[in-house]
Amino acid sequence: MTQRGEHAGHGGRGAREAPGAGPLAVLDERGVVLEWSRTAERLLGVDRARIVGRPVTDLFARVDSRTLREGVTVGPVRAEGGPVRWGLWAAGPLPGGLRSGVLEAVFTQSPVGLHVLDTDLRVLRVNSVAVGMRGISEERIVGRPIHEVYARYDPLSIESTARDVLATGVPVFDKQLRGHPLADPRREHVFSASVFRLEDATGRPLGLVAAAVDVTARERAQQRLAVLHRAHERIGRSLDPLKCARELARAAVPSLGDVAAVALSDAVLRGPDSETDPERDPTVRCAAVWPEDSEDLPAVGAAFGPDMFGGPADRLAARFVPAGAAGPALVVPLAVRGVLLGVACFARPRRTDPFEDDDMRLAKDLATHTAVCVDNARRYEHAHAVALALQGNLLRPAPRDRSGGQPAALETAHRYLPTGRGRGAWFDVIPLAGARVALTVGQVDGRGPEATAAMVQLRAAVHALSALDLDPHELLARLDDTTHRRNEERTTFGEEGRLTAQCVYAVHDPVTETCAMARAGRQSLLVGLPDGSWRPSPLEESAVLGAEGPPFAADEFPLPPGSTLLLLSGSLPEDATVSGAPGELRLDELPLDQAAVLVARTRALDPEDVASWEITPDLSSVSGARRHTTHRLEQWGMGESTFAAELIVSELVANAIKYGTPPIRLRLIRNRVDQTLTCEISDAGSAAPHLRHARAGDEGGRGLFISGELSERWGVRWADQGKTVWAETSLDD
Structure with missing residues (x-):
């Protein structure tokens, strides 16, 4: 027998321990057997009645000495307040091989299905759980080879695994087996099987133990x-x-x-x-x-x-x-x-x-x-x-003149796809005074009705600001203020997100053959020259509307007749190229993901349709300005419009002489396509003229009022040096 360390927890005579947990026997200090467990009876083959009260040395007469030496260990058992006691415990290979009391308890109490196999992979023993899992009685399982027992669960794979474990001694864990057991043939069950080898004291294989757990519920839950x-x-x-x-x-x-x-x-x-x-x-x-x-x-x-x-x-x-x-x-x-x-x-x-x-x-x-x-x-x-209906109805085609043709300054074409990458996109072609035309393309960063609503607001703001005849850079600056105010309103009402937008605004002047342009964001814009070459991105990228950043990029550059402006609502891919003569560019060749595309080919106004004169800053020059106007209108065959034009020119020139700063210049522009006459008076002064309703006793103050009544529209255009007051009237009238 071998000696083991001290153990506590023994409760004295009559106490019982779970099989395999407490000592097999308890001895007093003289070696007399005080307790003898049922496990000791099965293990050593000695009845309790024959050994209790007798010296433990009597075991040598009944049990093989090798069994006691290799299968049992002895150690002290401490009992509180009592004499010293000694205990016997099972240790090492147990006699009887598979007839161990511990193994017996496992087979009768384990919730895991167990199969014990010999070295020929035949079943030596199964527990009740394994019998229930397979729906076959123990008599029909014991003695049969493993591939027959697992015939419903990929038997060849199971047999191969068992032979590998028997040969190598390396256990296999959680091998999943699927099949329909006889106990429940209509449902597929999943079992988790583990296999390990049994060995004797010398390491010689005695057989295998296969443990299987039904994990069908777990697997189905995971599935x-x-x-x-x-x-x-x-x-x-x-x-x-x-x-x-x-x-x-x-x-x-x-x-x-x-x-x-x-x-x-x-x-x-x-x-x-x-x-x-x-x-x-x-x-x-x-x-x-x-x-x-x-x-x-x-x-x-x-x-x-x-x-x-x-x-x-x-x-x-x-x-x-x-x-x-x-x-x-x-x-x-x-x-x-x-x-x-x-x-x-x-x-x-x-x-x-x-x-x-x-x-x-x-x-x-x-x-x-x-x-x-x-x-x-x-x-x-x-x-x-x-949203698409709103966008489609709110965006109109490029404007036409009174005869149904294109504006005098431009020939335009557009494509609008509300489902493109640009969310709330818009485009516009806006006629301005003096045969000039504004082109704009923009897009709101967002989706759905909210982006559409923001698009409508920004587009309306562009229209209102364009009526003020602002410089493109100034117009985008005010549009940016509008965007910031809308973001402040969103914050006030607890709305999440920040409204941002991109916009390009360009003004083409067919008289000076120039284009003034400003850009907010990353939208693509290209300029095609009459010789067939393309000038990509005439302006650098800048901050978007509604975000903090440097001033918007702006420039004014020559744009000869026959040039092409291409404005898109989004950015072109890096590998995208535009080829072909500007006059031969086709819209269907442009990227399909652009929500709004606007193309304009420029024209020049006939020099014969423009007349200008320097005005001496003296009120006597008013009559001379009327004579120049009458003579030019007669040359143009517009004698019936002389009266209204004379009055407009008289009032504008007189107002500039009184309140303006030299030099003063008068210009008449005839737009034969739109059938309009524009009268412009420019000076270097910065004072803003405004229309007044004169009182009955006033001798003056009716100049701009009379001009406004005789013209269809009038306004002021500011430049770096001075201003231009203009009035436009229809030749049809």
Whole structure:
């Protein structure tokens, strides 16, 4: 016998320990046996009645000495307040091999299925759990080879694993086995098996122990979580009801069924233009199937009427199961707030295992998530359609003159795609005084109706500011102020996010053959020259509207007749190139993801349609200005317009002489395309003229009032040095 350390916790005579945990026997200080456990009876083959009260040396007469020396250890047992006691414990290889008391307890009490195999891989013993898991009696298992016992669980792989463990001694853990046990043949079960080798004291293999646990519930729970995770990742990524339906069918196979099909209501499939209501018309059509090439499924587009959802609800499921198949089918509704948006069907035409409660919960979770995604997609489509309608109706084509032709200064073409990459994009061609034309393209960074609303506000602001005849850089600066004020309003009302936008604003002057331009953001703009060459990005990128940054990029450059301006709502790809003569550029050759594209080819005004004179700063010059005007109008064949033009010129020249600063210059511009006459008076003064309503007794103060009454519109244009007051009248009148 070997000696072991001191042990505590022995409670004295009559105490009992769990098998394999307490001592086999308890001795007093003289070696007399005080207690003898049942385990000791089985282990050493000595009845309790024959040894209790006798010296432990009597064991040598009844038990082989090698068994006591190698199989039992002795050590002190401390008892509080009592005499010293000695205990015997089992240690090392137990006599009788597999007849150990510990092993016996394991086989009778373990919740794990156990098989003990010999070196020929035949079953020597099984426990009750293993018998129940396989549905075969112990008599039919013991003595049979392992490949027969596991005939329903890939027997060749199991036998190969067992032989490897027997040969190498390296255990195998958590080897998953799938099959249909006789105890439950309709359901597939999953077992986690571990195999390790039994050895004697010399390391010689005695056999194998195979332990198996039924982990079907765990695996199915993990599988359901994985299916839900994949479904939440895929379903709803695209705001397209058809893609949502397809991803649902795809996610459900093979976890829920061999095949799956999803049908959606007509109201969902037809989108915002649908006149049907899912609450009144529950007709659905097959929107997706999986596998897509399965012959067990109905054709995409097949209709199912409301009778399919009556008493015999299995009618719909029967459409998904091939004739003669015994497999079950499960149908779940896709509904949100009580409104039926569609149905999903999962069928098992090649399986017999029924749908269980967990399957139904998974199907319901998938259907609920898909219904929410489909409803979101439906609502987004409606909001998107509203946004597109707003953008499409609020943006008008390039303006025409009174005869229906293009403006005199430009020939324009445009393309507008509200579904492009630019969200709230806009473009405009705005006629200005003196035959000049403003071109603008912009886009709001955002989506949906909110971006559309911001686009409308900024576009209206551009129109209002252009009427002030501002320099392009000054116009963008004021538009930036408008954007900042709108952001302050958003903050006041607790709205999240910051409104930003990009804009290019250019003014072409056909008289001076120049273009003044300013840029906020990264929008692409190109200038094509008459010789066929292209000048990319005449302005550097600058801060966007609504953000802090340096002043906006601005410049004025010559733009000869026959040049082309190309303005886009977004940025061109780095590898994009524009080729071809400017006059031959085609809109359909430009990037398709641009929401707004504006192309303008410049023209020059005939020099014969422009007349100008230097005005001496003396009131006597007013009559001379009237004579010059009358003479030029007669040369142009416009004698019928002389009276109104004389009055306008008289009042503008007199006002400039009185309140302006020399030099003073008068210019007349005839626009034969628009049939307008523009009278301009320029001076170096910075005083802003304003229209006054003179009182009855006043001798003056009616100049601008008379000019405003006789002209269709008038205004002031500021320059670096001075200002220009202009009035425009229609030649048709």
